[in-house]
Amino acid sequence: MKPIYLILILICVSVYGIDINVGNNNNNYKEVIEIQVDRVQVLSTSVTINFTSNCPTFMQASVWGYTCQPTKRINEIQCTGLEPGTTQAYLVLSQCGSSFFNTFLNLKTFPAVGNPAISFKVLDSTSFQVSHRAIGGAPYQSTYNVTVRGENNGFEKKIENTYSSDQVIRVPPKSSPSSSCTYIVTVTVYNDYITNTSVDSIKLQQTNRDKQLAREKEKQVFQKKIDSVPDDTAHHMFFSYNEALVPPYYVILDTNFINFSCSLKIDIVEGLMDCLYAKCIPCLTDCCAAELERLGPKFRVALKISKDPRIQRLPCFHKGTYADDCIINRITMHRMYLVATCDADLRRRIRKIPGVPLIYPKGKRYTIERLPDAPGAK
Ligand SMILES: [Zn+2]
Structure with a gap:
């Protein structure tokens, strides 16, 4: 039995106050015969009444005046086709041998489901x-x-x-x-x-909320990666192989790299993915962004590209605005970046720092140096 039915019965009993009158009119048996209403289940269009009895012979029960029938279960009568949400009086007649019993019930069906x-x-x-x-x-x-x-x-x-x-x-x-x-x-x-x-x-x-959530998640991934790179930059590297370099790759873009890509008509995000076959997040430091602004109208297309929402901004808190030093300091501090630059001078400086791969345009695509497993490596 479902617990909900038990609760319903309790509600019935407390609300409607089942009035059970057992009349023992003509008892031919020596032992005391009892027939009583044991359980009443009220739904919206039906009422089911159960009896308990110690009647040793055939027992019959009926309810007068309503469409009530004995069910296949012994000692059970079901009245169906009732109007939801209405109160009716029931007279339950039961018989054991030549003994008759009657019970009055006042029951209210549940309302319709709506x-x-x-x-x-x-x-x-x-x-x-x-x-x-x-x-x-x-x-x-x-x-x-x-x-x-x-x-x-x-x-x-x-x-x-x-x-x-x-x-x-x-x-x-x-x-x-x-x-x-x-x-x-x-x-x-x-x-x-x-x-x-x-x-x-x-x-x-x-929704905008989705885009906001996606950006927040990207920020968390980035912060997690930064936190996971040890401050002591030597011990997590084996020779010049940097274990922190796993996708998604964070690629710091140099101003001239953006400019070159722009004149070569290479989409930076797609170009990087073609080169590394992995998810890449291009990054632009505040210093590089400021440098692009300073370069004037000739670089306005590059400036526009740098504002692509797929490019992550790396905020700068250091003194000075020299972009090359900014990049060198950043990759020395956290060896989790790749650097994309066309500047031969900067590349020479970066090659002295172990575990920092370099990306630069070669022909109509990018090439990578010092990332051993990269498919685009020369
Ligand atoms: Zn900076």
């Missing part, structure tokens, strides 16, 4: 919350089936036989950031014999 009202709350572009309430019904008596179907992505989720009226639905991420998908939500609420269904839909689109 119609499920559906509401949505978008959590992010891959999840939303469905809330459903059976309006005008008895919520504690209602069971829900919820089906969510994506209109054009084949997504389907079914939640069955739940008492919870809030569901969090997670859907697959969208193929492109600008795409959207409509999800059709069907909620069915039912109790013993009544089923009501409502349908509603929700459209999910990539």
Whole structure:
């Protein structure tokens, strides 16, 4: 027996005060015969009455005036087709041999389940919350089936036989950031014999909040990597092989590298990925960004490219604005970067620092030096 039914019976007994009168009219047996109402289950359109009895012979019971029938179970009578939410008096007659018993019950059926009202709350572009309430019904008596179907992505989720009226639905991420998908939500609420269904839909689109979350996550990955590089820069390197260099690769861009890529018409992010076959995060220090600003109108395309949101800005807190020193200091402090530069002078300086790979344009693509496993290595 479900615990909820037990609670319902207790409610019935306390609210309606089952009045059990056992009349022992004509007892031919020597032992005391008892027939009493043991359990009453009230739903919205039916009432089930159970008896306990020590009757040694055939026992019969009936309820007068209503559509009540004995069920297949012994000592059980079920009245069906009742009006939800109404109170009725029941006279239960039972017989054991030639002894008759009667019991009066005053029972109120539960209200109808009502119609499920559906509401949505978008959590992010891959999840939303469905809330459903059976309006005008008895919520504690209602069971829900919820089906969510994506209109054009084949997504389907079914939640069955739940008492919870809030569901969090997670859907697959969208193929492109600008795409959207409509999800059709069907909620069915039912109790013993009544089923009501409502349908509603929700459209999910990539939100600004998603982009914000994605950026925050990238920042966390970056910080984690910086934290994992030991301050003592020697011991995590074996010869000049730097163990901290694992994807995603953080590539510090030099101003002239941006400018060259721009005139060679190489997309920096794509070019780096083609060279390293791994996720790359191009980085630009504040000093390099300031240098690009200073270079004037001739470098305005490079300046525009440097503001690409895929390029991560590395804030500078040091004195001076000389970009080359800025890069050297940064890679000496945290040996987790690759440096992309066309400046032969800067490359010579960097080669003296172990464990810092170099990237520069060669022909119409980039080449890498000092990253042994890189596919683009020369
Ligand atoms: Zn700097």
